[in-house]
Amino acid sequence: MLVSLKWLKEYVDINLDAKTFGDKMTMTGTKTETVEYYGEEISNVVVGKIMRIEKHPDADKLVITKVDVGAENLVQIVTGAKNVKENDYIPVALDGAILPGGITIKSGKLRGIDSNGMLCSAKELGIDEKYIEDYKKNGIYILDMEDSYEVGKDIKAVLGLNDAVIDFELTSNRPDCKCMLGIAREAAVTLNEKIKYPEISVKEESEKNIDVEVSIENPELCSGYLARRVTDVVIEKSPYWMQRRLVESGVRPINNIVDITNYVMLETGQPMHAFDMREIGNNKIVVKNANEGDMFVTLDGQERKLDADTLMITNGAKYLGVAGVMGGEESEIKDDTTEIMLESALFNPENIRKTSKKLGLRTEASSRFEKPIAQTTAEMALERAAQLIELLGAGKVMKGVVDNRTNEAKKQTITVSPRRINARLGIELSMDEFCDILRSLEFVCDLKSEDELHLEVPYFRLDIEQEADIFEEIARIYGFENLPSIQLQGNTTAGVRTDKQKFLDGVKSAAISCGLYESLTYSFVSPRGLDKIRVPQDSRLRNVVKLLNPLGEDTSIMRSTLIPNMLDVIYTNSSRNIDEVGLFESGHVFTPEEMAGVEETRLCIGMYGKKVDFFTLKGVVEKIFERNGLKGQKYILESANTTFHPGRCANIVVGDKKIATLGEIHPEVLNNYGINKRVYVAEIDIDTVYSLADNTIVFKPLPKFPAVTRDIALLVKSDVEAGDIDEIIMSNGQGIVETCKLFDVYRGEQIGKGYKSIAYSIVYRSLEKTLTDIDVAPVHEKILTELENKLGAKLREQ
Structure with missing residues (x-):
C-alpha cells in the first residue's frame, strides 16, 4: 500500500520524518517496506512566468525567453522548446539548480546569447510521464492555466514534489488498512493522536429524483x-x-x-x-x-x-x-x-x-x-x-x-478477561489501561465486572472474532518490545524420529533404490481432479474436506487420494518429451469423518516408459515391501476401480486388510490429463503397512551352498492370476525353494485364444548341503503337479 505522507497528514498530526514514522508503524504491526522521497534531489527550481519570447538571432530552432521568477529583473533563458508561449507558467531551474540524477544547471551562452537557467520538462523533474497528459510530455512542463501560481515559489511545493511515499506491507487479515483511512487509524494509535475523519455531507442540487x-x-x-x-x-x-x-x-x-x-x-x-x-x-x-x-x-x-x-x-x-x-x-x-x-x-x-x-x-x-x-x-x-x-x-x-x-450489518461483540490477557502476555495492565488501548483502536468498552470486559468491535475490523484477537491487539499497541523476556525452563533434549517416521524413511529409501524420483505437491487440490480420474459420485473419496477461504477453485479441497497429483506431475514430464519416468510421493490424504478430520499417510508411485509394464510396477512395490518387513501379501484382481484399466488392476491384501491398489491407468483418465503414454500407478496405505510390517532384523549367514535354478513356461488360462501361481510354488517348495520370480508373460496366436504363457524362474537352495537333481526333481515335479491340478497349468511345449 503506497501512502503519501502529505496526504496522510490531513487525517493525523505527524511531526516525524518519514523514516522514523515508518519505524514506529512497523513496531505496531504495519510494516514499512520502503520510503521514497519525491523531489529530494531538486533544489533552486521555481515557478516562472514567460513574459516575452524573442527569436534567436543566430539559430532558427532556438528562442529567447524573458521569465519572471519573482526577482527584481526578468531572467533571460534560451530554449529550443516549441510548446511554450507568453504568459505560460513553467518550472525554471535557476543558475546553480540541481535536478534528479545530480544534474547541475549553470549559466552560459547558447549560440552567443546569455542563458541564465533552464525551462524544465516533466521528465527532468523526475515526474513519471506515464501518469500525465500527452500534451505535457512533449517539451516543457506547462503548469495548468486555471490555477494561480506565485512566481518564484519552490516548484517542489507547487507540484507536490516535497513528499515522501511509504510502501506498507499489509497482512492478509487487515484489508481495512488498504486505504488512507485505515493507515490513518493505525498512525493515530501508534502516535497517540486523534484521527480526523473527513466531514461528509452531500448537497443534492438537482430537483430530479434518482429513479433507478x-x-x-x-x-x-x-x-x-x-x-x-x-x-x-x-x-x-x-x-x-x-x-x-x-x-x-x-x-x-x-x-x-x-x-x-x-x-x-x-x-x-x-x-x-x-x-x-x-x-x-x-x-x-x-x-x-x-x-x-x-x-x-x-x-x-x-x-x-x-x-x-x-x-x-x-x-x-x-x-x-x-x-x-x-x-x-x-x-x-x-x-x-x-x-x-x-x-x-x-x-x-x-x-x-x-x-x-x-x-x-x-x-x-x-x-x-x-x-x-x-x-x-x-x-x-x-x-x-x-x-x-x-x-x-x-x-x-x-x-x-x-x-x-439483502441483510443488515450486525455489530460484533466480544467478552474478554483482562486477567487472562495479563497472564497470557506476562504484563500487569489496569482496567483503565486496557480500555485506553482498546478505545484508541475504536472499540467500545463496557465493564461488566472486575474481570469481564464487554467490547463492541469497530465496523471496519472484520478480522476480530474472538478473545485471542484482542490479545494480539493489546500486545502490538502495548509494544512487543515491552513484553517481558522470560527464559524457558526445562531439560534440553535431543529430538528423535518416531518409529513411524523411521519406517517412512525406509519406504522412501527403498523407492529411491528402485530408481524412482520423489515429487512434492500441494495437499489442497481442485475437486475436478476426482472427476478426471473417474471417481464415482458415491465413492468415499468424494467425502472431502473443503477449505473455508480457498485461494481459488483449484485449491478448494484437501486431497483424498494422491493419484490426481501424481498424474499432474506425469503430464508435466511427458509434455516435456521425457521418455521414461519413475516417481513417488508420500503425503497425507484427508477425510472429514464426521468433521473430526482424519489424516492418512499414503505412498503413490507413477511410472511410464517403453520398458515399463504392470510387472515393472509390481516389482517395485514388492521391493519396497520386502525392504520394510512386510510379508504374506496377496494380489486380488480388481475390475471395479474406474480409475484403472479393466483387467489390469489389482488390490494387494494381507489377511483381510487391503494395503494397496496398483495397475494401468484407464485410457479415458489419461485422455483427461492429455497424456499419450501408458501409465502405471500404485497407491499404498502406509499406515496399514506400518501396522502389519515386522521390522525385526534377523541376521542370517551367507549361503554356503550353490543354488539350482529351474525356468518353467506355463500355459494357463488368461484369467489365472500370477499371485495364485506364486503361492502354489512357495507352499510346495518343501523348504528348499528360495525364490520364484515371474520374468515373462506372452499372449499371441501361438498360444491360442483365451490362454497366456507365463514364465517363472525358481531358485532352489539348501542351507545344509549342495542340492543335486535327485534332490530337486521330486520337489519340482510336485510343484508342476499342483499347478496342473489347481490351476490347469501345463508346461509349454518348446
Missing part, C-alpha cells in the same frame, strides 16, 4: 448494491492535487469522474464504479450471473469469455461490467457523458477472487473485493464520492440513494 431500480438475482454473491445518480456532468481533468495523490498511489489519472471514484477507493478502501446513464438506458440495474460462454469487452479493450459463475452488472438486457473486477468498454465514462450512476456494492470475496483469476484480470478493485468490506464503508464511500463531485463542480447530485441490501 436495482434488483439482485443472486444475493449470495452480492449482499448489497448502493447507487447515486448525478446529472449535468462536465467531463474534464481533475485538479492537480488529486492527480498527484493518485500518481503517488500508483493509479493513473483519467478524468474527473473516474479520478474521484479511484480517489475514494484509495481513501476509504471501497472500490467504486461510474456508469454512463446512456448505456443503462432503462434506469434499471440487474445484478446476475453471466450465461456460460458469453463474451464481454472490458475497459481495457480485451474480449473475455464468461462462465455461469461470473457475476455481472447488467441493465437486464446487456452486460455493463464484471462485478467487482472491471467495467465494460461500452459503459465507460466518455468525454461527452452528461449523466452518470455511481455504484458502491458489496460482493462475495471468494467469487471475486475466482472470477479475477479465471479472467486473468487482477485490478485495484478486485484486490480489495477479494476480502470482506463493511457495509458502513460502502455507505461512506458513496456519500464521499457524491460530495467530491459537488465540491469539484463535476455535476449535480440527484435526490435519493438506491440502497438494496
Whole structure:
C-alpha cells in the first residue's frame, strides 16, 4: 500500500520524518517496506512566468525567453522548446539548480546569447510521464492555466514534489488498512493522536429524483448494491492535487469522474464504479450471473469469455461490467457523458477472487473485493464520492440513494478477561489501561465486572472474532518490545524420529533404490481432479474436506487420494518429451469423518516408459515391501476401480486388510490429463503397512551352498492370476525353494485364444548341503503337479 505522507497528514498530526514514522508503524504491526522521497534531489527550481519570447538571432530552432521568477529583473533563458508561449507558467531551474540524477544547471551562452537557467520538462523533474497528459510530455512542463501560481515559489511545493511515499506491507487479515483511512487509524494509535475523519455531507442540487431500480438475482454473491445518480456532468481533468495523490498511489489519472471514484477507493478502501446513464438506458440495474460462454469487452479493450459463475452488472438486457473486477468498454465514462450512476456494492470475496483469476484480470478493485468490506464503508464511500463531485463542480447530485441490501450489518461483540490477557502476555495492565488501548483502536468498552470486559468491535475490523484477537491487539499497541523476556525452563533434549517416521524413511529409501524420483505437491487440490480420474459420485473419496477461504477453485479441497497429483506431475514430464519416468510421493490424504478430520499417510508411485509394464510396477512395490518387513501379501484382481484399466488392476491384501491398489491407468483418465503414454500407478496405505510390517532384523549367514535354478513356461488360462501361481510354488517348495520370480508373460496366436504363457524362474537352495537333481526333481515335479491340478497349468511345449 503506497501512502503519501502529505496526504496522510490531513487525517493525523505527524511531526516525524518519514523514516522514523515508518519505524514506529512497523513496531505496531504495519510494516514499512520502503520510503521514497519525491523531489529530494531538486533544489533552486521555481515557478516562472514567460513574459516575452524573442527569436534567436543566430539559430532558427532556438528562442529567447524573458521569465519572471519573482526577482527584481526578468531572467533571460534560451530554449529550443516549441510548446511554450507568453504568459505560460513553467518550472525554471535557476543558475546553480540541481535536478534528479545530480544534474547541475549553470549559466552560459547558447549560440552567443546569455542563458541564465533552464525551462524544465516533466521528465527532468523526475515526474513519471506515464501518469500525465500527452500534451505535457512533449517539451516543457506547462503548469495548468486555471490555477494561480506565485512566481518564484519552490516548484517542489507547487507540484507536490516535497513528499515522501511509504510502501506498507499489509497482512492478509487487515484489508481495512488498504486505504488512507485505515493507515490513518493505525498512525493515530501508534502516535497517540486523534484521527480526523473527513466531514461528509452531500448537497443534492438537482430537483430530479434518482429513479433507478436495482434488483439482485443472486444475493449470495452480492449482499448489497448502493447507487447515486448525478446529472449535468462536465467531463474534464481533475485538479492537480488529486492527480498527484493518485500518481503517488500508483493509479493513473483519467478524468474527473473516474479520478474521484479511484480517489475514494484509495481513501476509504471501497472500490467504486461510474456508469454512463446512456448505456443503462432503462434506469434499471440487474445484478446476475453471466450465461456460460458469453463474451464481454472490458475497459481495457480485451474480449473475455464468461462462465455461469461470473457475476455481472447488467441493465437486464446487456452486460455493463464484471462485478467487482472491471467495467465494460461500452459503459465507460466518455468525454461527452452528461449523466452518470455511481455504484458502491458489496460482493462475495471468494467469487471475486475466482472470477479475477479465471479472467486473468487482477485490478485495484478486485484486490480489495477479494476480502470482506463493511457495509458502513460502502455507505461512506458513496456519500464521499457524491460530495467530491459537488465540491469539484463535476455535476449535480440527484435526490435519493438506491440502497438494496439483502441483510443488515450486525455489530460484533466480544467478552474478554483482562486477567487472562495479563497472564497470557506476562504484563500487569489496569482496567483503565486496557480500555485506553482498546478505545484508541475504536472499540467500545463496557465493564461488566472486575474481570469481564464487554467490547463492541469497530465496523471496519472484520478480522476480530474472538478473545485471542484482542490479545494480539493489546500486545502490538502495548509494544512487543515491552513484553517481558522470560527464559524457558526445562531439560534440553535431543529430538528423535518416531518409529513411524523411521519406517517412512525406509519406504522412501527403498523407492529411491528402485530408481524412482520423489515429487512434492500441494495437499489442497481442485475437486475436478476426482472427476478426471473417474471417481464415482458415491465413492468415499468424494467425502472431502473443503477449505473455508480457498485461494481459488483449484485449491478448494484437501486431497483424498494422491493419484490426481501424481498424474499432474506425469503430464508435466511427458509434455516435456521425457521418455521414461519413475516417481513417488508420500503425503497425507484427508477425510472429514464426521468433521473430526482424519489424516492418512499414503505412498503413490507413477511410472511410464517403453520398458515399463504392470510387472515393472509390481516389482517395485514388492521391493519396497520386502525392504520394510512386510510379508504374506496377496494380489486380488480388481475390475471395479474406474480409475484403472479393466483387467489390469489389482488390490494387494494381507489377511483381510487391503494395503494397496496398483495397475494401468484407464485410457479415458489419461485422455483427461492429455497424456499419450501408458501409465502405471500404485497407491499404498502406509499406515496399514506400518501396522502389519515386522521390522525385526534377523541376521542370517551367507549361503554356503550353490543354488539350482529351474525356468518353467506355463500355459494357463488368461484369467489365472500370477499371485495364485506364486503361492502354489512357495507352499510346495518343501523348504528348499528360495525364490520364484515371474520374468515373462506372452499372449499371441501361438498360444491360442483365451490362454497366456507365463514364465517363472525358481531358485532352489539348501542351507545344509549342495542340492543335486535327485534332490530337486521330486520337489519340482510336485510343484508342476499342483499347478496342473489347481490351476490347469501345463508346461509349454518348446
